[in-house]
């Protein structure tokens with residue numbers, strides 16, 4: 001019973017609602033796609049993750065784990081489960097911007113690593129594995145931040161000149177770094 005409830009919450013959580021305005025009309029009629037994939041490069045290491053991670057109504061834990069390892073704290077060589085809603089958002093961004101490959105600048109950061117990063121918030125959602133810094137090839141990061149702000153119930157950070165956009169599933173807020 002507990003597992004059923006947890007699964008339902010994962011499937012029908014804020015992401016699905018938040019993304020409703022962004023998905024193609026066909027998806028609105030047939031529901032959010034039952035097969036989902038992401039294709040990313042983790043720029044600090046150059047590592048790639050390109051695979052499906054959701055099918056038959058459930059997240060593949062081995063896929064989420066592999067994605068999490070790809071986006072790990074490479075400085076400390078530590079990983080933590082990345083929240084799969086972040087993968088759903090990346091999945092939608094592939095469609096939204098018609099880009100096959102999305103760059104991830106930062107995923108999980110251990111508190112120790114986070115404390116060493118200039119300008120990083122002490123309680124950064126990166127330390128909870130609830131945040132990603134991304135760049136979509138040839139797309140202006142500020143435009144991505146604007147779009148995210150309109151659909152994401154979470155945090156959106158703009159970092160002019162730094163080459164990425166931050167998003168997380170923490171409290172609703174936005175800022176310019």
Ligand SMILES: [Zn+2]
Pocket residue numbers: 106126131132133157166167
């Ligand atoms: Zn960030």
